[in-house]
Amino acid sequence: MHEGRFAEEQPRHGGKTEYDMSPTAIVQTKTGLTLQITTHRTAPWSLRQLTHCDLAPTDFRIIVAKGVNAPLAAYADVCPHFFRVDTPGVTTANLSRLDYAKRRNEMYPFELHAVWR
Incomplete structure (x- = not known):
């Protein structure tokens, strides 16, 4: 069991350096x-x-991380290959899957024909 608090040397997500995942367990199946x-x-x-x-991330043959862009930046130093899985939902990497019915104006790149304003 680990307390889940850790620090980054350089600012990461949202410019923060201190993080808290709260109690964290490592489980071997x-x-x-x-x-x-x-x-x-x-x-x-x-x-x-x-x-x-x-x-040690380099001890693993495969690391599975759920995320759209965050894992690419986080694991680039230890993962020579990434396999992206395009799943549905509000965090999809494929923006064409999202219905933008409530937006007032068309926006690039959501609508490729839209004009940059």
Whole structure:
């Protein structure tokens, strides 16, 4: 069990350097998976999320992180390849999936034909 508090040397998400995931558990499954379970929902924007729990990212063949852009910046130093999965929902990376019915004006890049204003 880890307290879940960690610091970044350089500002990350939102310009912050101090983070708190609250109590965090590392679980080893019988099938060989290592899971990090946090009390507070925390986007994967930092390798420190792993290293402060005594996990060495380079020890893993595969790291699965749920996020659209945050994992790319966070894990670029240790992951030579990224496989993006385009799932539906409000955090989709594919903006054409979103219905913008309430927007007053068309906006690029949501509508590719829109004029930059």
